Amino acid sequence: MDVVWFVLLVIGIVGLGTIAGSGRSREDMRMRGRWDSRFELESRRQTQTDATGMLTCRSCGTGAPERAGRCPACGAML
Numbered sequence: 001m002d003v004v005w006f007v008l009l010v011i012g013i014v015g016l017g018t019i020a021g022s023g024r025s026r027e028d029m030r031m032r033g034r035w036d037s038r039f040e041l042e043s044r045r046q047t048q049t050d051a052t053g054m055l056t057c058r059s060c061g062t063g064a065p066e067r068a069g070r071c072p073a074c075g076a077m078l
Helices: 002-021 026-044
Strands: 054-056 063-065
Touching: none
Parallel strands: none
Antiparallel strands: 054 063
16 A cells, blocks of 8 residues: 555656646747747748859858858858
8 A cells, every 4th residue: 555655646746846847937938939930030041152152141241162151250150
């Protein structure tokens, strides 16, 4: 009988911990939504290369090779 009560106690503690830990504030959810939408926008934005394989940085306008991945001037993702 003691084993049954112990198992029920453990299940109860785990259940309460799950409920208490999963609560998030509205501000957290809003910030997560903003980050997700900004990430989606950046990931879907297409960049055009010219015949030489050079990209233009969207932040500062500097030209950089397509394979570089980051702008050499400001460090932004190409």
